[in-house]
Amino acid sequence: MADRHNKGQGLLIIAMIIVIAALILAMLYRIFTMTPAYVYQRSIYFAFKMNPQIIVQQLGQLTQGIVETYAINYSNFLITQGIILYLHALTQSPVPYSLGSLIITEISILVNSIYVPTGIAIPTARPKPSISVVTGFYGALNIKGINYIYSGGNESSIAILLNTTYNMPTLGIQHLTLNNGINLTAWITPPSTCEAQPQVINITTEVRCIFNFKYDNYTCTGPSIYSTGNANYLWAPLYTAFPSNEYRTRGQGWVAEGGPYPLVFVLPIDELAANSGFKISAVFNVTQAIASNNNYEIGVQVLGAWPGTLQGTTSYPSTGYSVIVQGSSGSNTPSISVYAGDNDNIKCGTININQGLINVTIYVKPTSPITWQNIINSQPTAQLYVNGVYCTTIYLPSLIFVPNTVFGNDAYMLSGIDPNHGQEIGSWTALILQNAAVINASIKLYNTYQLPSNVYVAVSANNQPALGTIITGLNITPVIGPKTFNANYTVCNITSNAVVFNIAMPKPKGYPNTQYLLIINYSNVRLILNPWSPSALETMGINPTYPVPNGYSATSLIPYMAYIYNETSGFLIIVTYFINTGIPTLLTIYSGLYMTQIIESTIYTTLGFVKPLPFMNILKVDNISPMGTLSIFSFNETAINLAPGYMVVGQVIPSTETESSGFANPNNPYPSSLYNWITGYEHFPNQTLPYTYFYPTIMNCYYYNQNNQNYINSYIYFSYEDNQLLYNGYTQYNLGSCQGW
Numbered sequence: 001m002a003d004r005h006n007k008g009q010g011l012l013i014i015a016m017i018i019v020i021a022a023l024i025l026a027m028l029y030r031i032f033t034m035t036p037a038y039v040y041q042r043s044i045y046f047a048f049k050m051n052p053q054i055i056v057q058q059l060g061q062l063t064q065g066i067v068e069t070y071a072i073n074y075s076n077f078l079i080t081q082g083i084i085l086y087l088h089a090l091t092q093s094p095v096p097y098s099l100g101s102l103i104i105t106e107i108s109i110l111v112n113s114i115y116v117p118t119g120i121a122i123p124t125a126r127p128k129p130s131i132s133v134v135t136g137f138y139g140a141l142n143i144k145g146i147n148y149i150y151s152g153g154n155e156s157s158i159a160i161l162l163n164t165t166y167n168m169p170t171l172g173i174q175h176l177t178l179n180n181g182i183n184l185t186a187w188i189t190p191p192s193t194c195e196a197q198p199q200v201i202n203i204t205t206e207v208r209c210i211f212n213f214k215y216d217n218y219t220c221t222g223p224s225i226y227s228t229g230n231a232n233y234l235w236a237p238l239y240t241a242f243p244s245n246e247y248r249t250r251g252q253g254w255v256a257e258g259g260p261y262p263l264v265f266v267l268p269i270d271e272l273a274a275n276s277g278f279k280i281s282a283v284f285n286v287t288q289a290i291a292s293n294n295n296y297e298i299g300v301q302v303l304g305a306w307p308g309t310l311q312g313t314t315s316y317p318s319t320g321y322s323v324i325v326q327g328s329s330g331s332n333t334p335s336i337s338v339y340a341g342d343n344d345n346i347k348c349g350t351i352n353i354n355q356g357l358i359n360v361t362i363y364v365k366p367t368s369p370i371t372w373q374n375i376i377n378s379q380p381t382a383q384l385y386v387n388g389v390y391c392t393t394i395y396l397p398s399l400i401f402v403p404n405t406v407f408g409n410d411a412y413m414l415s416g417i418d419p420n421h422g423q424e425i426g427s428w429t430a431l432i433l434q435n436a437a438v439i440n441a442s443i444k445l446y447n448t449y450q451l452p453s454n455v456y457v458a459v460s461a462n463n464q465p466a467l468g469t470i471i472t473g474l475n476i477t478p479v480i481g482p483k484t485f486n487a488n489y490t491v492c493n494i495t496s497n498a499v500v501f502n503i504a505m506p507k508p509k510g511y512p513n514t515q516y517l518l519i520i521n522y523s524n525v526r527l528i529l530n531p532w533s534p535s536a537l538e539t540m541g542i543n544p545t546y547p548v549p550n551g552y553s554a555t556s557l558i559p560y561m562a563y564i565y566n567e568t569s570g571f572l573i574i575v576t577y578f579i580n581t582g583i584p585t586l587l588t589i590y591s592g593l594y595m596t597q598i599i600e601s602t603i604y605t606t607l608g609f610v611k612p613l614p615f616m617n618i619l620k621v622d623n624i625s626p627m628g629t630l631s632i633f634s635f636n637e638t639a640i641n642l643a644p645g646y647m648v649v650g651q652v653i654p655s656t657e658t659e660s661s662g663f664a665n666p667n668n669p670y671p672s673s674l675y676n677w678i679t680g681y682e683h684f685p686n687q688t689l690p691y692t693y694f695y696p697t698i699m700n701c702y703y704y705n706q707n708n709q710n711y712i713n714s715y716i717y718f719s720y721e722d723n724q725l726l727y728n729g730y731t732q733y734n735l736g737s738c739q740g741w
Helices: 003-032 038-048 052-086 095-114 287-291 535-540 655-661
Strands: 130-134 137-140 146-151 155-168 173-188 200-213 217-222 225-229 235-237 247-248 253-256 261-267 277-287 295-305 322-327 335-340 345-350 357-366 379-386 389-395 398-402 411-417 430-434 436-452 454-461 468-476 481-485 488-494 501-503 513-521 525-529 557-566 572-580 584-591 595-599 603-607 610-612 627-632 636-644 647-651 677-681 695-700 701-704 710-713 715-720 723-731
Touching: 052 095, 052 137, 052 155, 052 173, 052 247, 052 525, 052 584, 052 627, 095 130, 095 155, 137 525, 146 468, 146 513, 146 525, 155 525, 173 513, 200 225, 235 247, 253 430, 277 295, 277 430, 287 436, 295 357, 295 436, 322 379, 335 379, 335 389, 345 389, 411 557, 411 701, 411 710, 430 436, 436 535, 454 513, 557 677, 557 695, 610 636, 636 647
Parallel strands: 235 723, 411 695, 557 715
Antiparallel strands: 130 155, 137 146, 155 173, 173 454, 200 217, 200 436, 217 225, 235 261, 247 253, 253 436, 261 430, 277 357, 277 436, 295 322, 295 430, 322 335, 335 345, 357 379, 379 389, 398 411, 454 501, 468 481, 468 513, 488 501, 513 525, 557 572, 572 647, 584 636, 595 603, 595 677, 610 647, 627 636, 677 695, 701 710, 715 723
16 A cells, blocks of 8 residues: 555656646747747736836836937938938928827837737827927038038027827826927027127138130139139130131130120129129230231220120220220330220220230229128129229129019019219120230139137027037038038036037138038037028127128029020020029029020920039039939939039020020021010029028019119020130110010
């Protein structure tokens, strides 16, 4: 019996061991084969039973982590390729809405996969994020051909606030609300915040272009500017005089037999491109005229409503100001005269002839600093120097306000009138030649900027001083890209909601094409400020020397238009001259520039392929016109950097437009077929960045103001033939009224 009893106990022990082993195996199987979410759910469940507060804290921390992660990633995205958010295809879906949708999706995934299955936390409604993004900057570092960050605001912020409400049936808790978010703001503040005075430095930049007509080349240099090419593409002889009476000879330059004939510079030159003035120099050769006992005439025309003379029948252009040197074989010291149009001439001394060569240098220096206020409906004046000697006071063009135009809107016209002599004023330049040659020429554009050596930046995080903020510097040039520099800064004040830094700025090099930015880094959320943008300067009590309206940092106006007709291909190109009087900005084009044109009282819209004309642009970086393509899904947009100064953008006119204009009619050939066009330019929605000032402009028409002054703005016409750009005149007649017939 004892043996049987022992056997029974042994079997029971063995059975118990087998059961325990099976349970252990089952537990191990469950642990290693169950989904992580299930294990996490059970751990949360047991932890919740032990301490519910831990779960609430954990849910809040996870939600806050999502918000902060998106803020970090979004700020980095804005720096590298934020300009993509500016695509026309995306403007119907506001950025804050899109960012909020991403956060809602992430929160929903978190809650529905971890908390809802256990019944611990059940959302009562969709999360409600509140997004506010005032970037003030648009990154294009990942856009090939641009490699730049556009920043023009004096404030930058990212604010993400999220409210979520849950029911927790396990504990009987209803409507538990969690508030999460991040609010980081940085802004330029006046020096008075730190009881300081602005320390201002003045810099004057120079863009210099040297044209060698003997060998048909040019070089332009300036602040972050380097451009080379054929001089023939930037200087155009008269169409009717080329090549029999006006031609270029290697070793001699441009030669005029008879005349006078103009050699036209194809870019406008005025106070908008050079707020501190400009110089134009040319070296003429009159050896042949002296040897042949012929009279000669040489000179430079500036600020014309159109360039030069047309047929060589008028000695002096009837518009702008012309510095003319006339001489004969018997005169070694010919006189210098200044003509206001073809009116009264002012004697400005004599000039020496050195081995048959005559140098003429004109310096136009504004009488007072150029601001937006004194170029609107009020013509500024300038001093005219000839070969370093003051000669007379002249007038500069201004933006004339034209109410109730033919397009049913208000617009500006870049034009002017000399009140003393009555001739029209504009922005066109030409060299004047009669029985002479021009060997070379140079153009210098001067701009002056006032910049603070110290700037003051306030940073606030969640409406508290953002202690721990790190500030680094970034100088950045289109195409070339960014370079960091160490920012020297100290804390100069702590207010109830912000910490204020005093930042010493480095000496600028390459400004304004190279911009000096500040990266504000708080907990890896990065914002960018431009302390030397016009709006930032205004905040610091410094009057910007840019002619830019208050609150803006750049302009995007088209004050002039020209046409190029290719004699070989038959193509007709609209040449639009953008003027940017501020810091670099970006023009984005989806389907074309938004222009309206009136042809014989019928309104047309012109849209076509648009791109910069490299051969007509001198404001290049590394001999490249910065531009790229913004692409998302099937949408592509052209992105064009608008440097300070004039930028030339070309647009091929659609065939329907040319047919409507009668351009193809042999009885009404180019350019007279375009005389009856009036063009208005308006910005396409979101065509330029938000801190860029724009206003409709109107061209190729006249406007009588209340004082019966007649202002005009005319197209300029060019032809292209045998690898040479030719000047084909301006709208001489049939100029329509800007306000309708």
